[in-house]
Amino acid sequence: MSKKHPVIAVTGSSGAGTTTVKRAFENIFLRESINPVIIEGDSFHRYNRAEMREMMKTAEAGGNRHFSHFGADANLFDKLEELFKVYGEKGAGKKRYYLHSNEEAAEHNKRLNTVLKPGEFTPWEDIPAGTDLMFYEGLHGLVVHDKLNMAQHVDLGVGVVPIVNLEWIQKIQRDNKERGYSPEAIVDTILRRMPDYVNVITPQFSFTDINFQRVSTVDTSNPFIARDIPTPDESFVVIRFKRLEKWGIDFPWLLNMIPHSFMSRRNTIVVPGGKMGYAMELILTPIIHDMLQKRKA
Numbered sequence: 001m002s003k004k005h006p007v008i009a010v011t012g013s014s015g016a017g018t019t020t021v022k023r024a025f026e027n028i029f030l031r032e033s034i035n036p037v038i039i040e041g042d043s044f045h046r047y048n049r050a051e052m053r054e055m056m057k058t059a060e061a062g063g064n065r066h067f068s069h070f071g072a073d074a075n076l077f078d079k080l081e082e083l084f085k086v087y088g089e090k091g092a093g094k095k096r097y098y099l100h101s102n103e104e105a106a107e108h109n110k111r112l113n114t115v116l117k118p119g120e121f122t123p124w125e126d127i128p129a130g131t132d133l134m135f136y137e138g139l140h141g142l143v144v145h146d147k148l149n150m151a152q153h154v155d156l157g158v159g160v161v162p163i164v165n166l167e168w169i170q171k172i173q174r175d176n177k178e179r180g181y182s183p184e185a186i187v188d189t190i191l192r193r194m195p196d197y198v199n200v201i202t203p204q205f206s207f208t209d210i211n212f213q214r215v216s217t218v219d220t221s222n223p224f225i226a227r228d229i230p231t232p233d234e235s236f237v238v239i240r241f242k243r244l245e246k247w248g249i250d251f252p253w254l255l256n257m258i259p260h261s262f263m264s265r266r267n268t269i270v271v272p273g274g275k276m277g278y279a280m281e282l283i284l285t286p287i288i289h290d291m292l293q294k295r296k297a
Contacts, residue, residue: 003294005091006133007084007153009141012160013201021160022137024280028288037131041138042098044080045069049119070196075140077148084153087134097122132292142204151207156287159208166216168223187224213238214273235273247287257282
């Protein structure tokens with residue numbers, strides 16, 4: 001951890017809704033004139049898209065039906081931990097980009113004068129000097145696995161964890177409508193990832209400082225036949241704080257600011273689903289402000 005070069009990590013599995021949290025942070029950075037270096041979790045995958053397909057085929061041919069993007073073998077966990085450590089110490093490090101689409105490829109090809117395709121990585125680059133903090137968003141921001149311990153280098157860890165059926169509904173709907181995957185292929189992906197989900201992804205939420213867990217108020221008992229994703233108005237968000245004394249959370253103020261919110265435990269507040277982004281900004285803005293004040297001091 002570092003007061004001079006803070007590291008913020010937002011972590012959640014595929015389809016969990018980390019984009020909502022990322023948007024809340026972006027609003028805070030813009031409003032507070034903060035200059036972050038943004039790290040995308042996908043950029044620390046070990047293999048590009050074509051290589052990953054071949055590795056999955058090879059693994060399955062060898063009897064391993066659970067090789068996935070969630071696991072250690074498919075990611076550069078050591079490089080990510082090194083980045084967190086070096087940034088905390090020096091405000092430096094190396095990053096790259098994973099190109100998800102033709103638009104991203106065109107943007108970075110123009111910037112780097114390269115000819116890269118979607119599914120490939122840009123070359124490693126030095127992080128610009130003079131950034132205020134590091135912001136990571138992806139699958140593995142707080143992994144503690146074997147000899148690795150990323151969580152020890154993170155100053156603020158945020159988890160985004162819908163109940164698992166809701167998470168699956170979001171993934172199924174997204175992969176089907178936006179990526180054209182068949183329901184059978186999506187179910188196969190969920191099953192293939194399950195051991196890594198249990199052993200790598202889920203344990204991270206014991207190390208997060210704040211968890212945002214969306215819970216639906218409609219029937220999601222069979223996510224594989226759901227026709228749509230429950231709307232924010234059909235859900236609540238359970239917000240759990242690991243150490244109240246660390247962040248000085250003012251629950252009476254939050255309850256007053258967020259209509260229809262309530263406390264379910266001494267360290268947990270529940271807010272309407274439609275107020276998730278608003279609640280995030282109310283909670284996170286003073287925390288980040290305090291981090292930057294300590295950085296200046």
